[in-house]
Amino acid sequence: MTLAYSAPNTPRQPNILVRVVLGFFVFAVLLCGYIVLPPVAEWPQRMAVARQALQPDPEVTRSDLFAGEALLADAPLVTAQAVEVEARTTAQLLAELAARPALDRVRTDESNLQDTTAGVLSALGLQEPQSAPASDDPMFSMTANVLSSIRAVTGDDSAPSVPVTPENALQALVVAALREGQSDAYIDALLNEAASRGDISVPRILVTAEGRVDTTVLLASIVAEAQIAAGGQAPLVPELVEGPGVEVRVVQTATETAQHRFYTVAPGDSLGAIALMFYGNSARYDAIFNANRMILSSPDLLRVGQRLVIPQI
Amino acid sequence: MLRDVVAAVLLCLSFAASAAHAQEVRLTEDRAEAVITINGQQITIGRIQDQANQITGEFARTSRPCPPFCIHPMSAGEGVATLGELEVIAFLETKVATGEGILIDSRLPVFFQAGTIPGAVNVPFSILEAENPYRNDIMRALGATGTPDAFDFSGALDLLLFCNGPWCDQSPRAIRNLLAAGYPAAKISYYRGGMQDWLLMGLSVQTPAAEG
Numbered sequence: 163m164t165l166a167y168s169a170p171n172t173p174r175q176p177n178i179l180v181r182v183v184l185g186f187f188v189f190a191v192l193l194c195g196y197i198v199l200p201p202v203a204e205w206p207q208r209m210a211v212a213r214q215a216l217q218p219d220p221e222v223t224r225s226d227l228f229a230g231e232a233l234l235a236d237a238p239l240v241t242a243q244a245v246e247v248e249a250r251t252t253a254q255l256l257a258e259l260a261a262r263p264a265l266d267r268v269r270t271d272e273s274n275l276q277d278t279t280a281g282v283l284s285a286l287g288l289q290e291p292q293s294a295p296a297s298d299d300p301m302f303s304m305t306a307n308v309l310s311s312i313r314a315v316t317g318d319d320s321a322p323s324v325p326v327t328p329e330n331a332l333q334a335l336v337v338a339a340l341r342e343g344q345s346d347a348y349i350d351a352l353l354n355e356a357a358s359r360g361d362i363s364v365p366r367i368l369v370t371a372e373g374r375v376d377t378t379v380l381l382a383s384i385v386a387e388a389q390i391a392a393g394g395q396a397p398l399v400p401e402l403v404e405g406p407g408v409e410v411r412v413v414q415t416a417t418e419t420a421q422h423r424f425y426t427v428a429p430g431d432s433l434g435a436i437a438l439m440f441y442g443n444s445a446r447y448d449a450i451f452n453a454n455r456m457i458l459s460s461p462d463l464l465r466v467g468q469r470l471v472i473p474q475i
Numbered sequence: 476m477l478r479d480v481v482a483a484v485l486l487c488l489s490f491a492a493s494a495a496h497a498q499e500v501r502l503t504e505d506r507a508e509a510v511i512t513i514n515g516q517q518i519t520i521g522r523i524q525d526q527a528n529q530i531t532g533e534f535a536r537t538s539r540p541c542p543p544f545c546i547h548p549m550s551a552g553e554g555v556a557t558l559g560e561l562e563v564i565a566f567l568e569t570k571v572a573t574g575e576g577i578l579i580d581s582r583l584p585v586f587f588q589a590g591t592i593p594g595a596v597n598v599p600f601s602i603l604e605a606e607n608p609y610r611n612d613i614m615r616a617l618g619a620t621g622t623p624d625a626f627d628f629s630g631a632l633d634l635l636l637f638c639n640g641p642w643c644d645q646s647p648r649a650i651r652n653l654l655a656a657g658y659p660a661a662k663i664s665y666y667r668g669g670m671q672d673w674l675l676m677g678l679s680v681q682t683p684a685a686e687g
Contacts, residue, residue: 327608
């Protein structure tokens, strides 16, 4: 009984020692690994730096770096903005307005051009009003309630009905300028000034290769939607697009002939403008964006000279 | 003949007396009630005619803890006029009815909904704190023009603020915030009596919650 019990136990003795040694070894390897390879969160940053150091071709380095920067910059920037908007008081806002340096890039948001256009048109009474923007901020809804009850008593329709946030300030500015009958050039200057101060944020497809706000596309969208609202035709897809930067390649295979179109980004172009040019509708930008995700990390990050594939739709 | 005349006179007198009885609790000697039209909505301000009526519930309390429910001074700020009930009614008739001013209930929405002065607008005091990132929109709705750092209040509405009464800090606080934001004191007035005194006089109360 005792023998039978101790017999299988004896060979285990060295086994435990081996395991302990192995355990230390694995721990040491993991520790070294941690020191050599940083945690996952830091990888893209280090990879971009490494890539920059390794790339011999300056052209490739620049574009790679740009894409890397954009990927890196996106997440922390968005978080920082959200926190900023939440924590900022009016007094701070005022101080910022007075002495705020111009932003490097226009502030963008998740809104799309159609919503902005619809908002402008309903504010101008050219379209059925859309539902008020939802907000989690109790102060926002409380302020909105007060605004509507003040309007109910004074009967003043020009008084604000919805509090202005960076997300809807673009709409408010455009509506005010259109009501005043301002020129396209004035609206362009107005929106770009506000955007450079960070007072408004714009849909991504309205950001040009130089980081300005493409007011031409915005106004074109408003005019097109207003025509549709008035019973006009929806814009047609242009048959043939020619012009500087447009390239058409016909590829013949045994079974079919395929036409590939390319467009080289020129100064002043936004993704919305390119979609408008090729598809007659800035809202179709996603076709171009999806076909170029390899070189375009976000619709607002076009660069002059970038060669985009223009798919057929 | 003479008896008939006396009977007729007595009859007339009794009619007059019963008519007078219906309006025995008047606003003033020469006025039973005020009928005011505000942006198409007609409101009537009169008084409870039941002479045995008494205040019950929350507004019957005499001894709220101070702080926070302390007795407030007559003035809510330099240059800010303090008004009584008749001036509140006059404000509704001359300023609110013409669109030149608004009567502001500074209390939180739940109090406003439970009962307020007819024609009042609920602008909770917290909305006027500098911490509200949307306060500039309120200022614009009140008629301020120009940019927030240099608002022009020359065309702004006249404001009359009130809250629960002389023991309530909400409207004085709102007035302090308005003044700090640059709202001219001459365009602000304060009904110190608030809901406490309004109810004590048996004046008409509007319940927005009940009206939906």
